[in-house]
Amino acid sequence: MVVREIKLVGDPILRDKCSEVTDFESAKQVVVDLKDTLQEFRKKNGFGSGIAAPQIGVSTRAIYVSTQEFEGEMLNPKIIKHSKQTALFWDECFSFEAAFFAKVKRWVSIELEYQDLSGNRKTMKVTDEHLGTLLQHEIDHLNQILFIDRIVREGEYILSCNAWKQLGKPLKVK
Numbered sequence: 001m002v003v004r005e006i007k008l009v010g011d012p013i014l015r016d017k018c019s020e021v022t023d024f025e026s027a028k029q030v031v032v033d034l035k036d037t038l039q040e041f042r043k044k045n046g047f048g049s050g051i052a053a054p055q056i057g058v059s060t061r062a063i064y065v066s067t068q069e070f071e072g073e074m075l076n077p078k079i080i081k082h083s084k085q086t087a088l089f090w091d092e093c094f095s096f097e098a099a100f101f102a103k104v105k106r107w108v109s110i111e112l113e114y115q116d117l118s119g120n121r122k123t124m125k126v127t128d129e130h131l132g133t134l135l136q137h138e139i140d141h142l143n144q145i146l147f148i149d150r151i152v153r154e155g156e157y158i159l160s161c162n163a164w165k166q167l168g169k170p171l172k173v174k
């Protein structure tokens with residue numbers, strides 16, 4: 001079990017360009033580390049569904065996702081189609097110590113292609129909002145985009161983690 005340190009906002013690695021996975025053999029260790037680090041975070045904090053390689057300090061296009069709908073690695077994931085429709089979704093991120101939630105604009109459904117650890121190419125249609133927005137969040141990490149970059153500017157919504165737990169409803173922050 002290898003639990004890696006989670007890189008926090010301000011660490012330049014979160015804004016470094018990620019390279020495509022071409023050596024699937026050496027990607028195995030990255031995937032194991034992503035899985036272990038995600039599981040440890042979830043054990044400590046009681047939530048957490050996905051993690052991207054830059055968050056453990058590796059600039060490579062790999063993510064690991066653990067939800068009821070899908071569990072596993074996605075290498076070189078790419079959104080190939082998306083709904084015209086967007087909506088506002090609550091989002092948060094380990095790299096901000098999950099200290100606050102913010103409403104961000106995301107596509108309602110997506111279709112993506114990715115590769116598994118054997119290099120097999122796969123496609124997936126995602127209409128489930130939790131998995132769909134999670135995948136958009138993790139793929140954003142591979143493109144050096146953090147969720148704060150997508151906060152809706154007008155009438156933006158931000159909620160501290162404690163407020164989220166206590167109130168369960170959005171606070172409007174100006």
Ligand SMILES: [Zn+2]
Binds near residue numbers: 092093094095137141
């Ligand atoms: Zn994140």
